[in-house]
Amino acid sequence: MQPLVKLIYVEADPPSLGDNTGDIDRLKKIALTTDSGKDFFVPFRQMSPVARNFRDSGFKGWLVVNDLTPGYEIVDFLAEPPDVLPGMALDLGTTHLEASLVNMLDGTIIARANRENSQINYGADILSRIHFAARDDGLSRLQKEISSCIQALAVELAGRGGLKVENIRSLAVSGNTTMVHLLLNLDPYYLIREPYIPLVNAPEPCLAAELGLNFHQAAVVWILPSVGSYFGGDLIAGILASGLDLKEETSMLIDVGTNAEVVLGNRDWLIACAGAAGPALEGGVARMGMRAGPGAIEHVAISQDSGEIRYQTIDGGRARGICGSGIIDLVAAFYLNRIIDIRGKYRPVVFPERFIETVDGLAFVVVPATEAADGEPVVLTQVDLDAMMRSKAAMYAILTTLINQVGLEFSDLRRIYVAGAFGRHIDPEQAITLGMLPDLPLDTFKAIGNSSLNGAERILLERQDRERCIELIHKITYLELNVNQEFMIRFSGSRFIPHTDQSLFPSVPYFNDA
């Protein structure tokens, strides 16, 4: 284990008349004899306290160093070894933050916590926040907001671990490129303007204090690098977690958040692309869509005979809405029950009693008002369906464009990793029915959980993963879909269930009733 912050025990000869070496110089010299792999340096701001502690400890004790690229940054000196050296790993999502407190001494997880991204008050999605950032003080307000939000999360984590937030000595951040720009107070203006260039993909580590965080005064912030505006450090984290880049066999990684981000490759090559496939799946776009949370319907089935609808909410409570996996189940069931046609349009001749008219067109009542949590029925409108159809079409078009780009076919893949909440909750069979995921054996698909957070945890603990990140961003070929003709053609072909070319989905029943 080569954590981002580590202890090095040193024991120097006390100074004598025969040796004029200054305290700090002595410390650097003795440290080099203990760990000669890297240079040691002491930043100006840490010189005084480090030298004082070194002397007060009788010139022996535990050096605390940040393991950075130019060398070990000496940040502290302790007479006694601490029980815990806490670092915070953060999945910095657009809507949600998930974090863990990790003991960098042994890799154990001390606590986990999560929290809504309070920047939501300034804009629900990436685009509206980028517009907000362009206002006077907009960027700085967004930065302060996310900084406070992270601080609150850190306080919560520290409290759960029986620690003080000032004990936290590092922060590893995995997030999409926009969220990282907003955290670093970097103008996100060009991220959404052709040719979509980040201000930076691989920033140098900085101090937590420079971001307005009140952690340990020498706490270092390590940001997982991005590959482009639409390929963030969160996906790099996914590669770390899946090990895609280390395997001889070619595999695929799919991460669906606000965007669908896909990586294909093996230890020799990696190709990636991203596209706006996610909104309908994540919630916030579908009228009843919501994040996976209390009251969210995560699975649905419709009895073909009775039309009875069985559903399951995440917490077993009354339904409030439908999250991504629930929508996929529902639409697949719609298709199999012929409640929709292959274009995704409602056919109210089937179970007509379930339909109502809304401002968003026809809507299917999934849960009647009497059974729902807030006395409001849970419905899926034609508008929601259309969004869902676009998303699923985009997803499949992305996957096919990518695999075609390297001259492979889906059947060449033994493994498709599916990251995040999407991977955790989705039923691959239903997604295949919709023509969203390729028609492969179900055990091809492997959910890898919150790989963004997992990647950030790895950053705290392993130097080789930190180095791997930097190598990865140079190894990945990024395919820009915004200008890809093939993608547009494939997108059109994918706007049917399961697809215009039914031979691609042999396992899915086909109905020609458009």
Add this chain to the structure above:
Amino acid sequence: MQPLVKLIYVEADPPSLGDNTGDIDRLKKIALTTDSGKDFFVPFRQMSPVARNFRDSGFKGWLVVNDLTPGYEIVDFLAEPPDVLPGMALDLGTTHLEASLVNMLDGTIIARANRENSQINYGADILSRIHFAARDDGLSRLQKEISSCIQALAVELAGRGGLKVENIRSLAVSGNTTMVHLLLNLDPYYLIREPYIPLVNAPEPCLAAELGLNFHQAAVVWILPSVGSYFGGDLIAGILASGLDLKEETSMLIDVGTNAEVVLGNRDWLIACAGAAGPALEGGVARMGMRAGPGAIEHVAISQDSGEIRYQTIDGGRARGICGSGIIDLVAAFYLNRIIDIRGKYRPVVFPERFIETVDGLAFVVVPATEAADGEPVVLTQVDLDAMMRSKAAMYAILTTLINQVGLEFSDLRRIYVAGAFGRHIDPEQAITLGMLPDLPLDTFKAIGNSSLNGAERILLERQDRERCIELIHKITYLELNVNQEFMIRFSGSRFIPHTDQSLFPSVPYFNDA
């Protein structure tokens, strides 16, 4: 020339859909193709402005980098090359600051200025300032004082060069170890306590802003490293300036400030020591002693027949006191005219009319009140004389201890470099008469001026000199005189004029009239 701050012209391809490289990453990449000797890094605080200027300049222009050890620190991006890239070189003396503003583009000196060290208000000498630093807030007050003093000097330099102080992009500092500690806000407590260990000898470069200086916001401060508490960066500067460490032949460097610091060696080895030989020579100790400045007597001669005293002040004006070189001339003349005996005691039988009684014992009136600047006679008391005798004895004892340490004799030296005001003003012949400098051909002695300032200027301009400094401090063997028995014995033998062993000074007349 490899200056501390330099411009690198870069011209990057504008970003395109085919290349997702972030602006900062693009800049680092293109910079590496231009100057591949070192890595480039962009500190957090500079990312935004550098990226903005790079983009606004159409992705071409002049990169401004600080040439540091871990790599080039990118601090600015300019659309047009500046006419001047100013850096400040500073000789940070205990009593006096001398500085120059250097154009790092071509090495020209833009302006020079000097100023009293305003820390004098808190203590005239090193020792009293170290005591002051131990008080509550004492260190921080001394730091603020020296910072303001340097800022004022920088404003003066910038004004003379028609520049703004915010244009100054670097500061190279050459000073004694205590002054460097006070500038860096480092506790000087242990510098004067056995075993005399600095908090640091070779600090990392820091930001001018971290020292409270209002230069360019990214201005870097490079401190010449010290070897020990009594061997400061100012003497390292002297070695740079003399080239002692590059020559095949063995030579010696003498720098007399508050202490006498001496280096002996050649390109293969260097040995050094320091001792308190200076006070009587620099002023502040002798009652009439003063720094070389207006009204200071720098040369004196006494006519052997008439006893007529001819003297010369630095500015040609009325006499106010005597500076180091004047005291040496005077005491040598005293000796040759037998006004003092070989122990340095007054013999008022010679020119009795010149003597008066004072609280400090007998005093010789060099300039009567009627001729002096302030209506106060310029006198040299027996107490002053005793101090002078101790100083000269210490100086010779230091030189002989050092040369003896390596088994050489003075006659092996073709060159003795004499640094600073002492070197500029002293007449080696008189110093030999006193037995202060060895009895060598006069052309052996070469004044090298303010080598402390010159060394700081070199630091601004030459990477090889910056690297040389760091190598030097590891190459120098430091001889601690505080515990050296031989030094104490040699000191006793040197407390006569010219010496107890007259064979050492064949060119000096000898009088046995003690």
